[in-house]
Amino acid sequence: MRHSFYKAAVFLVLLIAALAFYIDHSWLYAYLVILPLVFTGVYNRVQGKHAILRNFPILGYFRYMFESISPEIQQYFIERNTDGKPFSRNHRALVYRRAKNVNDTHPFGTQHDLDTEEYEALRHSIYATEPVTDIPRVTIGSSKCLQPYSASVLNISAMSYGSLSKNAIMALNKGAQKGGFYHNTGEGSISDYHLMGGDLVWQIGTGYFGCRTEDGDFDPGKFAEKAANAAVKMIELKVSQGAKPGHGGVLPAAKNNEEIARIRGVKPHTTILSPPGHRHVKKPEDLLHFIQQLRELSKGKPVGFKLCVGRTEEFIDLVEKMKELEIWPDFITVDGAEGGTGAAPLEFSDFVGLPLEPALIFVHRTLEKYGLRNEVKIIASGKVLSAFSILRRRALGADICNSARAFMFSIGCIQALRCNTNKCPAGVATTDKMLAKGIVVEDKAERVYNFHRNTVHAVMELLGACGLKHTDEITIEMFVKGDEMVALTNKYFPDSVLNRVE
Template structure:
């Protein structure tokens, strides 16, 4: 689109000039075309607005409709709280925090608070000023020789290939400045991830980055990459909330020569990872694989990510942990509401447990087996606000991961084009013409500011509750606390776990 602008602009100006020479009445059009050309060239070189860099003139239509959309939505389409999967209010909150501008909300809440869906923190009459130090959580069991101190909010798994190189570099540079980690996604560690930020290297069923020619796991390649100083933890991906039991999908349109080389696959082909690990057929296989990766990485924290499905399988896994005395350093619980760039609708909408009951179930199971002090829990699934971070903590998580919130911080507008390589903001695309519009230096700063301002909001909420750390948050501090516990008791009563006593 930008090249089209450069080609069409001189053609139109020259054409009008020729017409003006023969038909003097045409010269007035330069009063319109001249300023438009100047505006277009200016937008091409500015770095603050990706849409305007990629679409120098047409981009204004988006900003125009956005400016009047509250009235249009209010009277004709939808309210600002109705957008899916994230409301316009929530997207605007991320944009404001990432830009470091006023993030207050006018005219009171727009939520329907007199219904069963309303949730709130029960604040204290004796609120305290927020503490200055950002909370950290140490991840590493007794078997770990290189524990890691993690932020309570981090970048969730998104591969280079699913995201553009500029988006990947922006996220990593932002993570470096903000001292939080950046999960690589299952697409391996690319040089775009190595900008100095802490990494969690995710190992998926395709073993990208540590893959043999036949598609199996290569210990030597893993050991080489795991030794990188940027790699702080290893995460085995068993399943994800948006498509559990399906495997990752990289469309052929995104699988260029560079990405194929990084992953060890054929370029320009659609890559579908297997639905499960080829050598993991039960709990014992998984635990031995965890031990193998911990040994190969010289004692770095190793965990796994899953969307909870059959609860009896998870209980059997934890039983085997106790029996073999092998367990992960962390477990990432991904809710069915989690996001992805591409998945069949049936898997996105109808497979897996939501994060809320899954998180409580995993926490209670680990407590029951007396492993909770050894294993940290990471929550992943529509985490965006300070409230959602504290809510996850109350339900059993130690820290949180977020993907789409950080995508918003680098410019995502929820255009829902992640799966066809035509993301207009250059975030979820490998199209070079669109990617160039995303300025790394500018977006990295926005990633940092979003994280910083969100954690500051966490501290303010903690102060409102009269506590100083996320460890002090409990479920009874929430209005729906009793209802949350009742829901879990209904579907996962203690009787499910009593057989282990």
Template sequence: MTQTKHAIIRNYPVVGRARYWMEALRPKIYQYFVESDIDGSPVNRVDRSTIYQRAKRELDSQPFGTQFNVYAEGYEWMAHSIQPHDFDLMEKDPRVIIGGKDCLQPYSASILNVSAMSYGSLSSNAVEALNGGAKIGNFAHNTGEGGISDFHLKQGGDIIWQIGTGYFGCRQEDGNFSETLFAEKSALPQIKMIELKLSQGAKPGHGGILPAAKNTPEIAAIRHVTPHTTVFSPPFHKAFGSPREMMLFIARLRTLSKGKPIGFKLCIGQQREFYALCKAMIETDIYPDFITVDGGEGGTGAAPPEFSNSVGMPLMDALPFVHDTLTGFNIRKQVKIIASGKVLTGYHILRAIALGADTCNSARAMMMALGCIQALVCNTNKCPTGVATQDKWLSAGLVVDEKKHRVANYHRDTVESAIELTAAAGLKDPHQITRRHIFRRVFMNQVRSFEDIYPSTVPGCFANGQTPEHNIGMIEIDSWGQG
């Protein structure tokens, strides 16, 4: 009654405390007792159950038909064929070769891989289990921008090394990019591709902070920073300042890595900036080997709510935009596209491919395969399953030798489900699926195919310097064109 911070407790010292206790319990009660199987957010119970069942190799079928309202606006489905293809004759692990005309070490990628999650955000056991699953299942594991740790290397799985604005792992003392460290790290045989992160869906246009309390000697050694100091990741790259300089930087990374695939990841914001990147590719004749398109709906990264909720283009708008822009400039064959944004099931893989993706990355589903229960405390260091925490006691509950097999199981069964759907559509390969195969109810009595909603661009139609929104000839590639 004498404290002054909380009015409720001051006025109701006993009952008032129950209010905070109930508020803490609310998300758990809502998840387990109130919400329906199809209403859970950000991942509903139906999809979560599918992930858990596949990871554990349990029965993943369902009785009594779908629980979704098939007449509700937004419901989607895929068109099947009267004459399905024979599933037994199909390739169960389709691969995509990533590497353009200047790439000397192309990589054969799975159509589903582990999206970017750093050691530090995830526990050491979680990182090691993800990489172990990648090794078993022959797919790739993205390091996130936190650098390459021993836990990424111990299991021997394929690695995509992500380099963010902080240049962790290839950073000079002043925070600038270090060519020497990059050349040394990129020579590791486990590193199959390098991804330059421009922005991420959870917080596009926002930098990061590594608090001094979390900057342990171990983390500092991985990131090449001074331990026990606060380290800032700026919202932009200091190694280049324009689209043209960015292409030259990509070429430099390719040379330093002895020809490994180099790409970049971004969440689409101002469309004219992506047009400028395409124009810079053409004028310099330097092309990234891949572009990872991250949806503005965010992922596992903790972010300010305004950025997470209100900044960045969602994946299902960004993906066709990127594919159609590359097609319009007649450079789509030079660049592979990776889709990242709530890819959970085989249907989600095919939907992304129909919209323009070559392969997909998944973060949240891979965390759930490890045992994540969507407790929504990733940013508190109190993850009860030991996935998103640095608490040694909590992370000890995650047993690497058990969970790595669950990650591999989930990957295998989900890819095979995509192949089964492909066969049902009468197709021999998932990359044959088009926007005409996917339908969405846009109103109670109106249905549109994805081709109607996202009309395809005619190859080379931007060659005359025009797009529907901008005059390409006026777009500057020696600056970002900001006011």
């Protein structure tokens, strides 16, 4: 191989010289193409970093080229309607159609093989009814809360300005405002683009962006000031996130421009690390006292925390402590390990944390056992996209749901799998101003609104098919294999844990 490259290079150089000499001088122009290829080839032969290019100095580039467009090749030529990852083409298309407010029906029957273990279905009723038009809302706010919030059953999950473009954030917020649901800021603090009129859940991560001291600790004064903003309806302390539980974050110096630094309250053009855990939270009472502090500083707005369940014993200890100290959150957001992220190490996305459904059943049962279920609302996130998924989460113990990636689809995400490169072609998960311009805010805000409205309408239609009027009436028994859904907990939790919650 090595010698054949040199032979081919010498042969071509001589051939062009001969053609130019004997036939026509214009053959010399061919050197414009050949010489750069020869130089590239020679360079690749001597470089020591890329084995493929050392062995195949020119053809080797095709490998890199195809590798770089492998998600597109998969999606356009290989993927079937039912097997795209993480979301199938059918699921993405459902969001696109609902967001565009066009026909969201599906032709010719199911494409799923129903004769498998995975088949999930609702048991509808002989006495199906018209869907009720009175859309359910859920009040979040325990007896400790002074400013309860009435939430929709579907809301926008945490995604920061910085991981999403400013146009994406504005479109989401305006859609939320029109549809009467909330928009979680993500841990990157409240940007100007979040203030388009939509209700906000302000998320506080371990970096305390927007409320941090110079050395990265929590700043109560700054927190109180921002929490007083009327747009902020609830506060969410992020303990962990399903896609990367127990992993911190990095804001690279290159992304930390003047604007982001101002919003997050950090020094511009420096690399900022968010630690894996909260500095002062080392035991259950620390977390609960922090929640109490946030509640007081926000003058009684609902305060909750988000976690992906890992060690169940720790969660049980925490709930026990809630009872003992009489301090509990107004809500707990349970994020499944199947949840999305802008960027995370593969090991964390694939191998850390519990999936949503068993975690949800566990959290619901534990709160019930300690008599706190009426006080603490449960919010579920993790691949919530269809009306069916909302009802299933409801049946397993969630009061309401958050969705991140379905709302990304609604504003044009094509699942290009480039969120971690800043090169999102749809302008959604990028800070590149040129790419972000692809999103026309007003148009996409309408789609956010439509997606939410049509999905909630589909929830009501499914309830109607079951002869029900309200999401509260849905139970696990109304699902095919409902008992197996509950038995899921046994698969994940050892007897010692189950004995404590049963």
